[in-house]
Amino acid sequence: MAKVLKMLNISLFDKTFKERLYKEIADIEKQSLSEVVVIIRAKSANYHDVSLWAGFVLQVVVLLYLLFSPTVFNPYWICFAGAISFLFGYAIVELLPVLKRNLIKTKRKKHAVEVYARALFQKGAIYYTREHTGLLIFVSLLEQMVYLVPDKGLLLRIPEHVWEEISQEFNKIFKEEDLITDALLSKLAYLKPILSEYVPPVENDINEIPDDLEINL
Numbered sequence: 001m002a003k004v005l006k007m008l009n010i011s012l013f014d015k016t017f018k019e020r021l022y023k024e025i026a027d028i029e030k031q032s033l034s035e036v037v038v039i040i041r042a043k044s045a046n047y048h049d050v051s052l053w054a055g056f057v058l059q060v061v062v063l064l065y066l067l068f069s070p071t072v073f074n075p076y077w078i079c080f081a082g083a084i085s086f087l088f089g090y091a092i093v094e095l096l097p098v099l100k101r102n103l104i105k106t107k108r109k110k111h112a113v114e115v116y117a118r119a120l121f122q123k124g125a126i127y128y129t130r131e132h133t134g135l136l137i138f139v140s141l142l143e144q145m146v147y148l149v150p151d152k153g154l155l156l157r158i159p160e161h162v163w164e165e166i167s168q169e170f171n172k173i174f175k176e177e178d179l180i181t182d183a184l185l186s187k188l189a190y191l192k193p194i195l196s197e198y199v200p201p202v203e204n205d206i207n208e209i210p211d212d213l214e215i216n217l
Contacts, residue, residue, distance in 0.1 A: 017181050022211045024188040032195035033202055034154065035134045035209040037126055038188070043097075043142035044116035050103050051093040058089030097142050109143040116140065116217070117147040124215040127151050129208045133199055137170065139184065146170040158198045166191060 025036050062085035066078045073081075093100050101109070117138035121127065126134035132153030139146050148167055150158070169190055173183035 018212070020185055021188075024185055024192075025211045028188065028192045028195060029205075029207060029211075031192060031201060033131055033133050033199045033205060034195045035126070035129050035207070036137065036188075036191075036195075037124065037134070037209055037211070037213050038137045038139070038184075039120055039213075039215065040139040041116070041141065044109075044140045045112040047100060047104055047112075050100055051090045054093040054103065055086040055088070055090035059083075059086035061085075101142055101144065104143075109145065113138070113140045113143050113145045113147045117149050119217055120215050121149040123217060124209075124213055126209060126213075129153075134209060135195075137188075139173075144174040146173065154195075154199060158194070162194065162198075166194065 021038060025038065028034065028036050059082050063078065063082045066073050066081060093103065117136060117140075120138060121134075121136045124136070126136050126149070128134070129151065132151040134151040135154055136149040137146065138149065146167070148163070148170065150163065155163075170184075170187045173180050173187060176183045178186070
C-alpha cells in the first residue's frame with residue numbers, strides 16, 4: 001500500500017520522475033516507429049457500491065447485536081448506533097484503498113481498467129497516427145493493474161503472444177521490490193528493443209503525439 005501511495009505522489013507531482021518518464025518514452029520513439037503514451041490514474045472507477053455494502057453489513061451486525069443482546073439498550077441509542085456504524089463502515093472502505101481493492105472481484109477490476117484505458121485511447125486520439133502505431137500504457141493504482149492499448153498498426157506487426165508477455169511484464173511492477181516508479185521505467189526499457197525489432201524507425205519520422213499528453217474523462 002505504501003508503494004502505491006508513493007507512486008501516486010511521484011507520478012502526479014514529482015518533476016524528476018516525469019522527466020525520467022518522458023526521456024524513456026523519447027528513447028523508445030527514437031528507436032522505433034511507435035508513439036507511446038503513459039497515463040497513470042489513482043483508480044479506474046469509484047466502486048461506491050462496495051463501500052455502501054460494507055456500511056450496510058456493519059450496520060446490520062451492530063443492530064443485531066444491540067437487539068438480541070441480554071443488555072437492554074435505549075431505542076434512540078440503537079437508532080444512533082445503526083447510523084454511526086453504517087457511516088463508519090462506508091468511510092473505512094473509502095479511506096483504505098487496500099481494503100476496497102480486496103473487496104472487489106478481480107473480473108470487475110479488470111473490466112473497469114480496460115474500459116477506462118480504451119476510453120483514454122479514444123479521447124486522446126492516440127489512434128490518430130500516420131501508421132497507426134500508437135500505444136497507450138495505462139497504470140491504475142487502486143486496482144494495481146496495467147493495461148496496454150496498441151493501435152492496429154502495432155497489432156498487425158507484433159505477434160499476440162508477444163503482447164501477452166509484455167502485458168505480464170508490466171503488471172509485475174506492483175509485485176517487485178523496487179519502487180513502482182522505478183519498476184515502470186525498467187519495463188519501458190524492456191519494451192524498447194521489442195518495438196525497435198518489430199516496428200523499426202523510418203527516416204524523417206516526427207513525434208505525432210505529445211509524450212506528456214493529458215486526457216480528462
